[in-house]
Amino acid sequence: MKALVVRKEGDEKPVAQVEDIAEDMLPEGEVTVAVDYSTVNYKDGLCIGPGGGLVRSYPHVPGIDFAGTVEASEDDRYKPGDKVVLTGWRVGENRWGGHAQKARVPADFLVPLPEGLTTRAAMAVGTAGFTAMLAVMALEDHGLTPGDGPVLVTGAAGGVGSVATAILAHLGHEVAAVTGRPEQEAYLRSLGASRIVPRDDLTEVTRKPLEAETWAGCVDAVAGAMLGRVLKQMTYGSSVAAIGLAGGAAIEGALITPFILRGVNLLGIDSVMQPYDSRLRAWQRIASDLPMDKLEAMVEPATLSDLPGLGRAILKGGVRGRVVVDVNA
Structure with missing residues (x-):
């Protein structure tokens, strides 16, 4: 699987680059997700950039959100083939995140993707x-x-x-x-x-x-x-x-x-530690109350290889709207 991996040796500055890594490097969790899309946010810039202040251990995969398809699950709430979305829980900061082709997380971190939203649209929202x-x-x-x-x-x-x-x-x-x-x-x-x-x-x-x-x-x-x-x-x-x-x-x-x-x-407003019911309600409102034609106007597409440069740009205010990362492109 391909992933954007941030590595740091000793007192040197962190270095972010796309690598091929083994799936068994993923952290523990009940649900494995084949990631379709992630995004680039300010916190991602801090993780990718030379400061690396948010990252506690290396190597690290940033990406504070993702949407994709359940590949394997040890939790009855999610079955292979289910579409899911994840935001919050310090994913991409304290835990490996969405800038990879697969992610493994606790089931409580996820919510089902509401009807009417594609995984790409979910990350255009992010x-x-x-x-x-x-x-x-x-x-x-x-x-x-x-x-x-x-x-x-x-x-x-x-x-x-x-x-x-x-x-x-x-x-x-x-x-x-x-x-x-x-x-x-x-x-x-x-x-x-x-x-x-x-x-x-x-x-x-x-x-x-x-x-x-x-x-x-x-x-x-x-x-x-x-x-x-x-x-x-x-x-x-x-x-x-x-x-x-x-x-x-x-x-x-x-x-x-x-x-x-x-x-x-x-x-x-704390978007990190929201209870399940609150997260589900918010995503259902997004599906019903966010005009998708307006959403598309906000989107700037990106790939994993674009991320090191985008991480630096977002810290300088050089990114407009929503950057959607197609991790499989």
């Missing part, structure tokens, strides 16, 4: 899209409905932001997409964004404790200074679903504003 759906579901659970007002999506041209924009627009929300790259406006409008907000508008420092109530909800994939500014602009009783930390872990702002004076909810 962990980023799964996380975006969790964020949308969290906003809905806290009262957001279409017609409440504009919903802000930060980091909108990235993987999470792209899918969140498409889902929210498909559900009837007015979506304001934030980007620092003006050349992405046509792309974001094709996903359903009705308004483009320049990143600089939300990173300018202001000492005002509160600003005009503007956003009825927010999917935030950036954090840092931008999240501090966005919180000041949320409407009364609204919610922010916070996903990523690309802009930094620290935010500026006072506890009393906006959390007490406006009752704003800050919702942390």
Whole structure:
């Protein structure tokens, strides 16, 4: 089987290259999956890149998600031929992941692929899209409905932001997409964004404790200074679903504003350790509420041999939308 293998000797930097490896090198697990597709995410870039900070032991196969067909199973829930998808559980970080033609994992890590989704479509969604759906579901659970007002999506041209924009627009929300790259406006409008907000508008420092109530909800994939500014602009009783930390872990702002004076909810979204029912519900919503024509516009195809370069590019913000890796190409 072919796999992207990251190796590290002593104090040297990690090296990632495609190798032929034996199936018996796979870790223990109840289910062996013939992988069709995986993706490239920011965490994959950290594993593939020269830093290697997320990897605890070498050799290592990255790939934080995958979709494919069950080849062998010791668990009654899955039988050979079943289509399955996996996100989370630190696969690709602490455990070998999807950048290989086969994977072996505990059965609890998997969910059945919902009807109507192909394995390629599932990875066009991938962990980023799964996380975006969790964020949308969290906003809905806290009262957001279409017609409440504009919903802000930060980091909108990235993987999470792209899918969140498409889902929210498909559900009837007015979506304001934030980007620092003006050349992405046509792309974001094709996903359903009705308004483009320049990143600089939300990173300018202001000492005002509160600003005009503007956003009825927010999917935030950036954090840092931008999240501090966005919180000041949320409407009364609204919610922010916070996903990523690309802009930094620290935010500026006072506890009393906006959390007490406006009752704003800050919702942390964890896509890694989600219970089975929550994962299944999210994937079923993806199958029903994500327009597949919009999904295809986000996809950049790749092969295993492309991954070392893509791992470096994604760390520099040089990857748009969703990179889908055909591990058998």
